[in-house]
Amino acid sequence: MRIAADALQPQIFEWAKQRPKHANANALVGQQRALNALQQALSIGGRYAHGFVVTPAGMRTSDVLQQVQNQQQWVHADKFDWVYVANPESASQPLCVNVPCSKANDFLIKLWEVLQADVAVRKPLIDFIKEAYPSERVARYLELIADKTFDDLPGTELATVIVTHDEHEPFMMCDRVTEASLFGSIRLQSVEGTISSDLHLIEAGAILKANGGVLAIDAEELLLQPGLWRKLKYILKTSEFDWPQPGDSNVAAYYQPQAIPVHLKVLLLGERDIYAQLRELDRDFDNLFPYLADFSSHYSISQEPLQAYFDYLAYVEREAAVLPLASDAYPALFKFVTRITDFQTELSLDTIAIMQLLREACAIARERNATAIAADDISSALKQRESREGYIAELSRRAILEGQVYIETEGEVIGQINGLTVITAGGHEFGEPTRITATVHYGDGDIIDIDRKSELSGSIHTKGVMILSAYIANVFARNEAMALSATIVFEQSYHEVDGDSASLAELCCLLSALAEAPIQQGLAITGAVDQFGRVQAIGAVNEKIEGYFELCRTRGLTGHQGVIIPAANLSQLNLADDVIAAVKADKFHVFAIEHVGEALELLTQSEQKQLYAKIEQRLNELQQIEREVSWWRRWFN
Template sequence: MPFAPLSSDKLYRPSTLSGLDKAIKSTKHLTPLTEIVGQDRAQQAVEFAMSMKDKGYNIYAIGRNGLGKRTMVMRYLDRYDPNGHHPLFDWCYVVNFDDARTPKVLKLPQGKGQAFKKDIEQLMQRLVKALPLAFDNEIYYTRAEKLKSQLASKQEAALTQLTKEAAAKNISLSITPQGSYELVAMNGETPHTDESFRQLSQQEQQELEQQIGQLESKLREVVRKFTVWEEKYLDKQQKQDEQVAQEVLIHLIEPLKQDYSDFSEVKAHLNAMHKDITENLDIFLEQNEEQIALSYASLEKKMPRRYQVNVLVNHGEQTMPIVIEESPNYHNIFGYIENATFKGTIFSDFSLIRAGSLHKANGGVLMIDAIKVLEQPYVWDGLKRALRSRKLSLSSLEREVTLSGTISLDPEAIPLDVKIILFGDYQTYQLLQHYDPEFKELFRVTADFEDEMPRSDESEALYAQFISSIVHDNKMLHCDRSAIQRIIEFSARQADAQNKLSLHSADIANLLRESNYVARSSNARLIRASHVEQALHNHTLRVCRLRDHVMQSFINGTTLIDTQDAVIGQINALSVVATSDHQFGAPNRITATTAFGDGQVFDIERKVELGGSIHSKGVMILSAYLATVFGQTDKIPLSTHLTFEQNYAGVDGDSASMAELCAIVSAFAQLPLRQDIAITGSMNQFGQAQPIGGVNEKIEGFFDVCVIKGRHDNQGVIIPKSNMQNLMLRADIVDAVKQGTFSIWAIDHVTQAIELLTGKPAGKRDFEFEPYDPVTVFGIAEKRLTKLKDYIKQQKQESKLL
């Protein structure tokens, strides 16, 4: 043949670690990387977004799971110097003494929030003791008794005067058991009874009633005076209490006001608190036990709830808050207001406001998963609203999810300064861009994470450092040089390329963990290549149930396949079967049959709706190539029926189009195709071979079936030449090729495949519209087609004569 199969050195690119000092024998002597390898583009995007202080420069990190997106961002942020970054603040909620339904926000410098809370707690503890003591002394009692005596004397004098006036009129003024005043006509020393009153003359009765009426009027006037005197007494008592309280409050609160004199909001709150304590001394003096008990009902400190400080966010000494929200439901993101129960009474106040992730990340970075955010109701809208307004308002957000209408608080909004980093895949990114016009304005920076990186001596050395960082971080056994090489080769296989390395760090980390387990189980001191191989074997064994089931169908003959001899219109194509955590290759038999027709190719898979649109496109392309080869001067008088035998599921993709063309040409020429050679690859309208995916799995799948059906030295696989760079085959296949017992051919054009499969030259026209050489495959097929055309013409002429 004009071209030879690939040599074994083309099938696998081993790692030499040429870029690594030969003195380095293991990861123990390698400096771990402090950043994720191969993600320079994404890192620059994160750096840019963090440097932009304007609104809307939040980040959407695109990439599949396992690329180390979060790890890279975390490592960058750990090194990030927030020089020039907005200063951090602690945020506290306190009661609004004018309207308790709208708690106030206090903004304090970083670390001051907790200190202010402790200062207020200490103040309250001192007031709880000092105020009752200030009122529990002889001076206070003397003053209070004097005021009370003055009131009692005036009341008694007024009542005495009225009593004397009533007695002069033979009327008694007395107090009932209920505490009310009563005027009663007297019959000597005893009150008149109904009977004795009726015995009086009409005039006497009228006089008594008139006198009682006049006295009742005077009594009402006296009672009104009592009320006025009592109010004046209470005012005097209140002023006296306030004077006593002021002496205590000024002594205790004024120093606190001086300490926080630089913070206007805090000072204003302390002034308001000073005034409120003066007006609500009963809270400290226990004048109403039920009210006092409720006011002290607290989940934390034994102090009046009214004067507590709810430190919502305390940044402590951190340079910049970095929050990862694993469960981004509404309350976890935006915070919430709890309810408390005391003696059957449900209540809520500012001290029950709880922080969400946005509160904790305020002034820093919040990282969340995009899909989880979109799965939670109201969260995405609430997040956009917060980013647009740059405020966190609990009340307006709570109303989004509350149906009962029982929200009792409307806390003051907190200014928001945060960078949001959404982690998601490309499909979610496209959906948001397409369906949410606000998305582009709020997430202006895209950090696009790479799936792979170029493989070179330098990048292999970096990858070795990356392996070292995983080993050090997880405190594993160190990898020797051979293990590092094997892991790098595994990475290239994961990337399906000899000149690429996979950046799916999760796969590498998992392999290292399993290799570490194998090494420790064998009491080894280092992870060696044999341990990595064993870990890979163990993993495959766990996930290959479906592959074993498929291969069993070849063993017991359920799936028909030939790996020897030659058959007309039949060929072995290659496909890949994928599960969530494993993929493998398996051959499929494709057959083509012909019958008289107008040159159409009937795709049976498409007719029964088992073929996808890409597969149908591949069939139409090969039909166009067939028309170019055999239909230059006349229609092709044959129709072809094409199918994947024993296919009961869907089929898609165009990687079988070269195999399908070879089967059709075989049926046209009635030339058998070798069954010991399988083929994969797509083609264009000019017959050029195009690359396909999963080439390693496809080759390995056919090799395994050949082992099952019986190996011989002529077996092999045809692949597109452009797929040579993807070859990272198993060691047993590389050895078989090296020994000459298995072959892999890389072709540029479908005619080369036809020649390999038939053992004859494909054929080429010397001049346009000239017939093919009759000894070639195309020539033989053309001769049969011409003969069929002549037969058709003869039949038509005979029918005319009849």
């Protein structure tokens, strides 16, 4: 089936017409599944109700979590200011007390007044403090120092504020994870040659600063630091924070502040692979982190309204701080965001990638003193990016044009076909045609994959060759073995070949050699095949088509060139404007097929029945020869 030019890209112009007059910036578009999971996790208390947040590439995590917090108003436990106070019974074991949010400094003033007052007149002041700062820890400490003076307290410091915050402050993010940043530290000092610590040398980490609220931790950073994961688990399971010994192991100094109770919600942020590994390797993980908030990198307009995506784009434009988009820029932007996802009805939620493109386009627009970003600005930005990253692709194409790599794009040849491959170099993908050849000879029915024999074939490619061998055996050797063997190879391929996207091309090439039917060299083909000849989807279809088109255009389009792809890949087509224009002008063609028979008819310009009849006739002739040879062998033996 020949594909019309209109089907080679998404309906980007129709989408642009649906742009609303006003859009409300929203970073949470298309994330309802994850939002529901966060709501569940954050509404349930306890030490076994933490969550893991899957953060796809390009998501600005802090923006997303901030907006979620604003909408859901995360509240889990009472927040307090935490203060360490001098312990009259032990200089090396200060005590911790908790007071209401933002009241730590006021409490210390009152505590100072108590110690300054005469013991005989302290009771009314102590009673006032107990009433103003209701806390069991405060009450116990006031009883402990009720008859003490400054001289009875060890050291030179009365207290230090460890954590102070207001009740409605947002979550805390710990994305640069170290032992000190997460758990805090106790520093040491040297006084007259004596190594010791003191109250002012106690520094809280993210766990204590977020105590009573929400702490978001970068999972990869956490797991890269030896021992931190185990230490975090212990705190979550015991709901208590014990300070480590100050200094390193070579310094003998004992200073052990009282443990602080911990009640917080932890959200680990990371990729899906990290989540899978933690579930598999850590038996405590499922118990501590039962909630998965899976943020999506795509927005499906087949399931959600397109209007909401304009709200997401408004958020991206705001964060990118660029010129406004002109009306003709939206189709170009839609083409870009669908190209990232590889599906015509999926729009990308990769905030950083879209911001980068808009900023590049904005710079181009400002150079021409424009007041808005136009479609040409976005196209120019993409062309500049292609120029920056396309050096390897250019070298590859030049090798073909100069004849160093032999690829034919005209004429017809028996047992030779142009397959389509994709190469990734430095994160940049580009399509490249590859010549596949097949020969047949008298034998016992084996199909020899030269790449596998020379250890240049990956396991998936080897599987593909086995599948096409099974198809040929199923069609032509059901009752008796074929007396014909074949060899197949990727010509001028000097690195490992993997993937099954060339199995359709290899099968057509083998059948061409068996039927002695020439293949049109102007057509290139990609697709996987199953044992029944059905054609299956492959990856990077746009890059493969564009790579072959660029070669044909450089040599000169003849109107007889094109590509054959699986029909299952139609929903992924999103081709460059040059390719679409050539298809519309009937200078280049894109065909979609569902069975190997359709591919053979396009490639050989012959009907499948005729080709298979030729193969059957040839196999029968060889089978007769095989019987005669076998008879003479038995006679002489």
